[in-house]
Amino acid sequence: MEMWVQIARGTVFLTLCSAIHLGLIVLTLPWLTKTATTLRDEFHIHRAGVLISFAFAVIVLGHTAQVWVWAGAFVWYGAIADIETAVYFSLTTYTTLGYGDIILDESMRIFAAFASVCGLLTFGVSTAFLVGVLQRALPKGMH
Numbered sequence: 001m002e003m004w005v006q007i008a009r010g011t012v013f014l015t016l017c018s019a020i021h022l023g024l025i026v027l028t029l030p031w032l033t034k035t036a037t038t039l040r041d042e043f044h045i046h047r048a049g050v051l052i053s054f055a056f057a058v059i060v061l062g063h064t065a066q067v068w069v070w071a072g073a074f075v076w077y078g079a080i081a082d083i084e085t086a087v088y089f090s091l092t093t094y095t096t097l098g099y100g101d102i103i104l105d106e107s108m109r110i111f112a113a114f115a116s117v118c119g120l121l122t123f124g125v126s127t128a129f130l131v132g133v134l135q136r137a138l139p140k141g142m143h
Contacts, residue, residue: 001077001107010114013073014121017066021122024062025129028054036136048137055133059126066122067091070115079108094119 001009035051070093071086080086080102089102093115104112 001111003110006108006110009073009077010111013070014114014118017069017118018122020065020069021062021125024058025125028058032133033136036133051137052133055130059130063094063119063122063126066118067094070094070118074108074112077108077111079104079112090115096120
């Protein structure tokens with residue numbers, strides 16, 4: 001795959017994955033906001049735990065979905081032959097861990113690098129989101 005094709009396809013998948021992640025967050029905001037407002041009025045540890053756990057689960061779901069999207073792309077474009085290896089490669093690339101035990105052909109390296117960029121960006125959004133949820137879940141004076 002030529003460099004510009006890799007960049008174009010990487011951009012498409014980065015955009016798709018970001019939309020998945022941000023979409024999950026936006027869809028849960030009304031419920032999270034309502035619950036957080038209730039917690040501020042009358043703090044209950046179990047409600048705070050549910051709110052934080054739910055927000056964390058949304059984040060995990062978003063990242064997991066993105067790893068699967070990237071894995072599917074690696075198989076679809078023929079960079080990796082089987083889905084198990086593709087999920088493993090996708091996960092290590094997305095998290096920027098990159099063990100280096102699986103190395104793609106030059107025709108897919110730039111495309112794969114977009115998975116790392118995607119992970120970096122959405123982990124940043126996830127961190128900001130969870131900090132915001134924690135601030136809303138804790139009573140005034142605890143944060």
